[in-house]
Amino acid sequence: MSTNVLFDAPGPRARLRNNALTLLSVAVLLFIAYLVISTLGEKGQLDAAKWEPFLRGDTWTGFILPGLVGTLQAAVVAAVLAVIFGVLFGLGRLSDHRVIRMVCGGVVEFFRAIPLLILIFFVQAGPATLSGYTMSVPAFWAVVIGLTLYNGSVLAEIVRAGILAVPKGQSEAAYAIGLRKSQVMRLVLVPQATTAMMPAIVSQMVVLLKDTALGWIIAYEDLLNAGLKQFAVNYGNLIPSAIVLALIYVLINLALGALAHRLERRSRRSRTSAAGPVAAPPAVGAGGAGTGATATL
Amino acid sequence: MDTSALFDFSPLVQELDKILLGFWATIRLTLTSAVIALVLGTILVAMRVAPTPVLRWAGAAYVNVVRNTPLTLVLILCALGLSDTMQLTFSGDPTTNYFWWAVAGLSVYTATFVCEALRSGINTVSMGQAEAARAIGLTFTQTLRLVVLPQAFRSVISPLGSILIALAKNTTIVIVASYLDAAAQMKQMFDDYGGTIPIFLGFAFGYMVLTLPTGFLFGWLAKRLAVAR
Amino acid sequence: MQIRQVGVALAAAGAMIAGLTACGGGGATTVLQKAKDEKKLVIGVKYDQPGLGLKKPDGTVEGFDVDVAKYIAGKLGVPESGIEFKEARSANRESFLKQGQVDMVIASYSITEARKPQVTFSGPYYLAHQDSLIRADDSSITSLDTLKGKKVCQVSGSNSWKNITEGTNKQNLKVEATLVPAGGYDECIAKLKSSAVDVVTTDDTILAGFAKREGASVKVAGAPFTDEKYGVGLKKGDLETCNEINKIIGEMWSDGTAAKLLDKHFAGTGLKMETAAPPAEGCA
Numbered sequence: 001m002s003t004n005v006l007f008d009a010p011g012p013r014a015r016l017r018n019n020a021l022t023l024l025s026v027a028v029l030l031f032i033a034y035l036v037i038s039t040l041g042e043k044g045q046l047d048a049a050k051w052e053p054f055l056r057g058d059t060w061t062g063f064i065l066p067g068l069v070g071t072l073q074a075a076v077v078a079a080v081l082a083v084i085f086g087v088l089f090g091l092g093r094l095s096d097h098r099v100i101r102m103v104c105g106g107v108v109e110f111f112r113a114i115p116l117l118i119l120i121f122f123v124q125a126g127p128a129t130l131s132g133y134t135m136s137v138p139a140f141w142a143v144v145i146g147l148t149l150y151n152g153s154v155l156a157e158i159v160r161a162g163i164l165a166v167p168k169g170q171s172e173a174a175y176a177i178g179l180r181k182s183q184v185m186r187l188v189l190v191p192q193a194t195t196a197m198m199p200a201i202v203s204q205m206v207v208l209l210k211d212t213a214l215g216w217i218i219a220y221e222d223l224l225n226a227g228l229k230q231f232a233v234n235y236g237n238l239i240p241s242a243i244v245l246a247l248i249y250v251l252i253n254l255a256l257g258a259l260a261h262r263l264e265r266r267s268r269r270s271r272t273s274a275a276g277p278v279a280a281p282p283a284v285g286a287g288g289a290g291t292g293a294t295a296t297l
Numbered sequence: 298m299d300t301s302a303l304f305d306f307s308p309l310v311q312e313l314d315k316i317l318l319g320f321w322a323t324i325r326l327t328l329t330s331a332v333i334a335l336v337l338g339t340i341l342v343a344m345r346v347a348p349t350p351v352l353r354w355a356g357a358a359y360v361n362v363v364r365n366t367p368l369t370l371v372l373i374l375c376a377l378g379l380s381d382t383m384q385l386t387f388s389g390d391p392t393t394n395y396f397w398w399a400v401a402g403l404s405v406y407t408a409t410f411v412c413e414a415l416r417s418g419i420n421t422v423s424m425g426q427a428e429a430a431r432a433i434g435l436t437f438t439q440t441l442r443l444v445v446l447p448q449a450f451r452s453v454i455s456p457l458g459s460i461l462i463a464l465a466k467n468t469t470i471v472i473v474a475s476y477l478d479a480a481a482q483m484k485q486m487f488d489d490y491g492g493t494i495p496i497f498l499g500f501a502f503g504y505m506v507l508t509l510p511t512g513f514l515f516g517w518l519a520k521r522l523a524v525a526r
Numbered sequence: 527m528q529i530r531q532v533g534v535a536l537a538a539a540g541a542m543i544a545g546l547t548a549c550g551g552g553g554a555t556t557v558l559q560k561a562k563d564e565k566k567l568v569i570g571v572k573y574d575q576p577g578l579g580l581k582k583p584d585g586t587v588e589g590f591d592v593d594v595a596k597y598i599a600g601k602l603g604v605p606e607s608g609i610e611f612k613e614a615r616s617a618n619r620e621s622f623l624k625q626g627q628v629d630m631v632i633a634s635y636s637i638t639e640a641r642k643p644q645v646t647f648s649g650p651y652y653l654a655h656q657d658s659l660i661r662a663d664d665s666s667i668t669s670l671d672t673l674k675g676k677k678v679c680q681v682s683g684s685n686s687w688k689n690i691t692e693g694t695n696k697q698n699l700k701v702e703a704t705l706v707p708a709g710g711y712d713e714c715i716a717k718l719k720s721s722a723v724d725v726v727t728t729d730d731t732i733l734a735g736f737a738k739r740e741g742a743s744v745k746v747a748g749a750p751f752t753d754e755k756y757g758v759g760l761k762k763g764d765l766e767t768c769n770e771i772n773k774i775i776g777e778m779w780s781d782g783t784a785a786k787l788l789d790k791h792f793a794g795t796g797l798k799m800e801t802a803a804p805p806a807e808g809c810a
Contacts, residue, residue, distance in 0.1 A: 006348075006437055006441060006445065007431070021347075021348070026351050040383075043383040113509060114508075115466035115467070115480060116466070116469075117469040117470060118469060118497070121480070121492070122497040124492070126492040126493075126497065128492060128621060130493075130494070133620040136618040206365070210365070210366075213370055214470070216373070217369070217470075217709065219615075224373075228373060229710075229712060238378055238382050239374070239383065242374045246370055249365060249366055249367055250361070254365055282459045381720045381722045391706045395706075395707075475708055476707065484683075485682070488683055
């Protein structure tokens with residue numbers, strides 16, 4: 001339903017009222033903006049000294065860009081591993097063997113039901129304890145493995161939904177012409193499912209990228225650590241830094257979001273796949289077809 | 298290999314009071330933030346479908362900025378930025394103060410997801426409903442309040458449940474906002490006893506006790522309250 | 527097909543974990559031997575403690591621990607250019623030594639009974655004390671019992687707050703203080719300056735380093751409540767090197783180097799510096 005069904009094309013009185021409402025909302029928004037800016041100013045957060053470091057080259061080459069590289073490295077490695085994990089366990093949940101189905105299902109539901117942070121804590125501390133302190137997991141791998149297990153499990157659900165979204169006639173026809181199960185999967189189902197699940201996968205990448213910020217907690221040198229700890233401590237400008245970093249994250253994620261949107265439009269139009277785009281899976285037990293709105297939580 | 302790291306569940310028993318306190322903090326954070334996020338999200342979605350372009354623009358800008366910012370950063374900005382650096386405090390008592398800043402951070406973040414869920418819920422309400430409402434002379438607010446939103450809410454119960462569960466899991470991040478919940482208690486026990494499997498499983502179980510029944514409850518509600526079409 | 531895929535996944539996971547344990551390690555049996563033969567040492571120091579071990583933007587490390595490391599290495603016959611510094615975090619010091627990723631750890635590493643089964647310690651080379659860092663204009667905190675009712679910064683992974691609230695200090699005094707959690711010492715200092723906490727506690731050497739960096743706004747209270755015997759961590763059982771380093775530590779104090787280094791890093795911070803070598807513990 002497009003939103004303009006909610007109101008009529010305005011007549012003279014409604015136009016007047018709408019204009020008044022516009023003026024009022026502009027006034028309220030300006031007032032809020034004024035409040036924010038004046039409070040920031042009062043507390044000295046708008047001082048040139050706090051913002052000037054962002055104009056200097058070594059701020060970017062010494063802190064922000066290396067931090068961004070750290071964030072992207074963790075995100076890319078985790079993304080690749082998560083896709084592999086997702087495909088393996090997503091297909092595993094559709095296996096003909098009950099044991100494989102149950103094991104894959106249990107693993108996927110477990111990692112989706114617990115918070116990512118306690119998983120990262122365990123990946124970091126567990127191997128050291130279990131090996132009698134002869135082994136240590138670097139912060140990078142703690143973040144990457146945690147992200148892989150969680151996002152991989154979500155992707156497994158997306159993969160499963162993608163394959164189930166291919167109309168039954170497709171696999172029936174494939175079996176009818178004598179293809180084996182692996183061939184049906186490889187030649188018929190997976191190619192069509194891929195188109196259907198690409199948008200959901202890209203949306204999940206936004207989640208993954210945002211979650212690399214958890215590295216802050218275990219001292220992985222990501223964008224947040226470089227920008228808010230190492231850099232902000234030098235200049236005492238935590239708030240300006242937080243604003244600049246937020247903008248960087250928002251820009252990257254908006255770009256990824258736009259990509260997901262384009263893929264979704266393409267997949268809707270696509271004639272190479274019989275399956276429509278699938279949404280992100282709902283939380284364990286919540287059931288029902290999600291609207292996809294939770295995709296990036 | 299140290300076998301106590303594999304089978305020793307006694308730390309969970311010894312520290313049970315602290316663990317339960319940790320999960321109680323998790324529950325309080327989740328419920329308080331959920332209520333505020335629901336209210337805030339509803340206001341946001343009203344803005345996003347309003348007849349006033351300025352409001353639509355403001356709502357969209359808020360959602361796009363906050364939703365794409367990592368929650369860790371939002372919470373750091375709240376606790377270390379607004380509370381510590383700018384000394385805007387809710388209370389002189391640090392525990393109360395950081396609790397409300399944590400709730401503030403969780404709420405403003407989660408509200409964007411509530412807003413987007415409701416918006417897609419509104420899109421599931423058929424056009425004829427709104428047209429009929431207008432035809433009998435209801436205004437925009439009335440159409441939204443009496444006809445569209447009640448149906449939209451019912452069709453997004455399942456996604457709202459997913460958001461609530463995600464919120465419960467996200468409360469772990471308040472560790473950066475100087476407030477301690479169950480995850481912080483687990484970290485403390487890892488420091489004291491080592492990162493053992495029983496401690497991890499104990500806490501994982503605790504979170505599953507919170508998330509799984511919530512999921513089933515919302516799944517059941519979604520089926521029961523589904524809008525017949 | 528699925529079985530094979532699960533197998534591949536498991537194999538990949540196994541390979542990943544195996545990769546994590548990959549470690550260096552030379553052929554020499556003792557660190558002493560390695561220093562003599564290769565004129566090279568890998569030493570673990572802190573990278574985030576001003577005054578003790580801090581990494582500078584240009585990549586060099588500086589601080590009291592770093593200078594002690596250079597002195598010991600020099601006496602073992604390793605020139606400064608032969609030292610490779612690595613970041614030793616509290617969480618990875620034991621595993622670094624066991625895996626041979628570092629030859630020794632000099633990183634505000636307290637000799638404790640709990641660590642002795644894992645690590646051979648030389649020293650102590652310095653006797654530090656846990657103390658409190660307070661705002662310079664705060665005159666209400668003078669001793670451990672005056673911390674009662676104050677807001678104390680609780681750094682995750684540290685134990686100094688426990689020594690206050692749970693009474694594991696020299697006075698055996700349980701002090702009821704309000705704990706304010708924080709992610710690290712820099713966060714605590716920010717909270718201290720903005721009055722979100724009243725007290726930051728840890729070793730006085732670390733506090734003095736922060737006090738020096740922060741200038742006149744904060745000071746060390748001078749109310750010590752524990753003894754922290756800083757030792758040189760070595761791979762368990764390397765007694766030969768341990769005894770040699772104990773001799774070097776003795777020389778460091780008798781030839782005036784220790785006092786000079788302390789003065790270089792902590793002068794003007796209010797730190798009550800030790801003036802004599804702490805009694806040696808013997809190697810085990």
